[in-house]
Amino acid sequence: MNTIQLTLTNIHPKGFAFGVSEETAEQCFIPPHVLDGIEANRGDSVTAQVVPNPNERQRENTRWCAINLMKVEHSVKPKAANEVLERKVYDYMSRVSHTYSEDIATAMAIEPAHAEEIAVRLFDQGRIAKADVYKNCDSKEPSYTLWAADHESFLECFEEEYA
DSSP: OEEEEEEEEEEOTTSOEEEEETTTOOEEEEOHHHHTTOOOOTTOEEEEEEEEOSOTTTTTTOOEEEEEEEEEEOOSSOOHHHHHHHHHHHHHHHHSSOBOHHHHHHHHTSOHHHHHHHHHHHHHTTSSEEEEEOSSTTOSSOSEEEEESSTHHHHHHHHHHHO
């Protein structure tokens, strides 16, 4: 059993939650019975006793499973874990010409929704480029979104393909 600092990243209405290690950016599942009775919000910092995820199929993406939360510190500022993870995502994107949120999630071993949140945050900060791709002119929503370290990266992939 290990003890780690987590930042809560998602709290589901059904009572379970996910957190990310503030030191290693590894994801942790928090079952409902562990979170029960604790007033916690997304972004809070918790000290958790964890064991390796008992679900072997999920262990690659979510390494830890919390068995006890020892304290909750409510926070209003971004936590170090998010900054570490943002840095890792940015570094990953600097090595690829373009990518999808699902690819970021796989590379970082996080949930796709969390990867999308990080990419949107990096885009809003002006650190990365975004391309929404529409199936046809009648589409109201993009079919998918591509992310890249800069706008020229989108063109590089086409230049390589058609050179």
